Structures are given as structure tokens and as C-alpha cells.
Amino acid sequence: MTSEAAEGARRRWKQNPEAVQEDILRVAVAVFSESGLSGARIDEIAARTQTSKRMIYYYFGDKMGLYMRALEAAYAKVRAGEDQLDLGTLPPDEALARLVAFTFDHHRSNPDFIRMVMIENIHNAETLAASEVIRNMNVSAIEKLRDICRRGEAEGLFRPGLDPVALHWQISALSFFNVSNRPTFSALFGEGFFSEEGQKALRRQIVDSLLAEVRPRDTPRS
Amino acid sequence: MTSEAAEGARRRWKQNPEAVQEDILRVAVAVFSESGLSGARIDEIAARTQTSKRMIYYYFGDKMGLYMRALEAAYAKVRAGEDQLDLGTLPPDEALARLVAFTFDHHRSNPDFIRMVMIENIHNAETLAASEVIRNMNVSAIEKLRDICRRGEAEGLFRPGLDPVALHWQISALSFFNVSNRPTFSALFGEGFFSEEGQKALRRQIVDSLLAEVRPRDTPRS
DNA sequence: CCCTTAATGTAACAGTTGGTACAATTTTGC
């Protein structure tokens, strides 16, 4: 904080490279997520920036370089938000419920990130695969779940043999689809699901469904 | 069949407008789903066709006109495949299980359609919303579920008050995400989920989860 | 068999868009 403040003070008059890059990245995420990789125009990104097109090429090389950095920025922001969540002190079932509900809400409040991931999937995740930065960020998400599973199994609350990655898949699928496919789904079946009450009911249903999933199977004959 | 054969025979030598349009649409779906709306190039579509760019504009007006028709074609093909499925004779729980498993497989075998819907969502479903053709196609999907629910409730196999649209939402979410987000998910967490065994296990889990969802709630004190 | 209309080939154009050459200015190391 102090070093950043000093940095800001030292360069307060003109030329602030870090701020310029952040500015560009912020706008790039917005424009790419609005228009897609081919649809996004460098000129539009530049126009919505406080700097110029020249600077984009100076700092990021070319369009793909900028796109990759924007993708990384989108992931970084979302993962940072997730780290706010502390589940270590909660009992396993409550921790899982909290994690699912949080993921659902968190995806909803980060549509830019969702759209960046959609775009990346359209392009076969080639940029993501080329970015070591991102791959290193996604370990923590699974670690949280692995810990919950381990504790739940130890306490006999969860059935044994749970796969944290499979759980993550399910939680992601429902929370992601809720944001990614809202346009087509609501165009075909109405906006009802996306009202405040609709979303609340949906979230509860998803939490319940996941909790039922991890509970030990009924053993009728025992 | 006879009229089409006659039509084909009559125009066998040169000029076959229907075939030309079908050819263009087939390629258009492929190219749009590969590259996105802005990423797709009319020149590439033309090149992969047996006709010319000139004909694309002659029959479809402009790029957006072609895109809309391609989107409609993608929906039509998938919905036609769904209509092959007959569930009326099965008991409700089996019918639901069959429908879920079928949807899962059907999405998997139609990645072009999935990608078209992804692209449409990136563009806020504006084209889909403007196409009456598509909206009329999606009633049957819900009708199937509504019928299953009604029968299940009548027989006491399902709990009352089920929402067919909500069920459709869940089935779609899991089956869709499985295809749409495969690139990013497998880049981050490995290909394991998308092997033949992985997909089989996933499908069974999804079917079980949906069946558990509709069963009457345990009423411990009765 | 002719004339209108539908279908197709050729070639080109105008606007856009990613990218850059060149020069000026600011910052920093010494």
C-alpha cells in the first residue's frame, strides 16, 4: 500500500504506466466480453480508454496479446473474490451449502468473467491453455472442496469416495449456465427464472440438490 | 418424396435452387459455429460451398440474414432429432430417466448446435428473439416434460407441484455445459471427465440426481 | 419459338481494422 502510494505520488504529474495498463485491461475485458474476440475492435477499446491505440500496442504487442492479458485479468479478479470466503470453521455440510450459494451469487455478479469464459470456449480454450498464469490460479477452488469432502467423510456426514472435481463440475455447470444461457433461455421460456424470487428459489434448489448428492446413500436393509 | 424426386429430376442438369440453399446453410452452420458471428467470413463459407459468394447474397440478402437462417437450421435439425423419441408408453420415472439420458447424449452429438447457441448468447439472443420460426419449435420440448410430470404426479411417483420448465432448465444446464465448457474445463482439470467412462458415469449421476429431485420428499413423521 | 423472369459468373469497390513508421517528450541512471 505505502509503496503503491509512493509510486503514485512520485509519478503523479504525467506518465503512469501501471495505471495506463490497468485502464487498458479494464476496458479490454469489457469490450471483449461484450463483442467477442473477433467482434471486439481495438479502436473501440482505445476510444473507451484514457490513452491511445498506440499504447495498447506498446504494452500488449498485438490483439491476441491483449486478449490473453484480459482473460488473465478476468480470472484473477474472480478468483480473488472467491478467496474472501472462509469455510474452514464451518461444519462440512454448512460449508458446502455456503460454497454452493456463494458460487451461484458470485457468478451472477461477474457476467464479464462468464462471457470471457464463453468466448474462450468458442475458441477451444487455446488462449487459456497457453497461459500458465491462469492454470496456477485454479488449484485453490478444488482445494477448498477437497478439504470439505475430507472433513465430511471423516465425520460420517458425507458418503465416502466423493470426487471434489466432479462436485466442482456440477456446481459450476448450474451456476455458469444460469448466467451464460440467460439470453436464449429467457427468450424461449420467459424471464420468470431470472426475477429476484426465481433466482432465490433456484439457488435454494441447487444447494439442496448438491447436499442430497453428498449425503450417504440410504441403506434400507441394516 | 415423389414430388421431391420429380423436382430433382426435372432440374437435374443445372440450376437447383433448393439444393444450393441447403448447401449454403449446411456450410454456414459449420463456419459460424467454428468461428462465431464476427469471426465467420462470407468468403470462407462461399469457398466451402459448391456455389459462389454471389449466390449467398442472392438467397440470403446479407450476413445477418444468413446467420439467422443458419441458426434456424441448427435448431430445426436438433428438434427434429428429439421428436424421434417416444416416451408416451413408458412409466413416468422411466420416461424421465430416458429423456434425461437422451438429452445428454443428443447434446453431445450436436456440438454445432451447442456452439450456435453459445454464440447466440454472446450476442444476447437478439437474432433468436427476432425469429418466430425458432420460438414455435421449442414448445414440444416442454410439452414432453409436462406430460411426464402430470402422469408421475397422478400415479404418486412424483411429488406434486413440479415445474416442467424448471426441470428442463436443470436437464439443459448439465447437458449443455458438458459440451459448451469442455475446452476450458478440460484445460484446467484434465480430460478425465470426457473419456467414454467419464461421460457414462456423469450421465448416470445426472439421471440419478434428476430422479431424486422429482421423488416425493421423505415425510419422516406420518 | 419468343419473351419475361429466375439464377449464376465476373469483377470490382468502399469502408473498416489491425498494425506501424517516425518523431517528440518525459523519466531515470550517473
Add this chain to the structure above:
DNA sequence: GCAAAATTGTACCAACTGTTACATTAAGGG
């Protein structure tokens, strides 16, 4: 203070891309 390096402004270009004008051929009606 000064020279080297980092940062920024201006103007421009070459390639691409959606779209169309013009001419030509095939099909159907009478």
C-alpha cells in the same frame, strides 16, 4: 545536467471483408 531509455502523439498504410454493379445464361409461359 546529460545521455540513454522509457513513454506517448500523429499520421498513415496495406490487407481484409461485406457488399454490389453489370453482364450472361437457363427456365418457364404463351
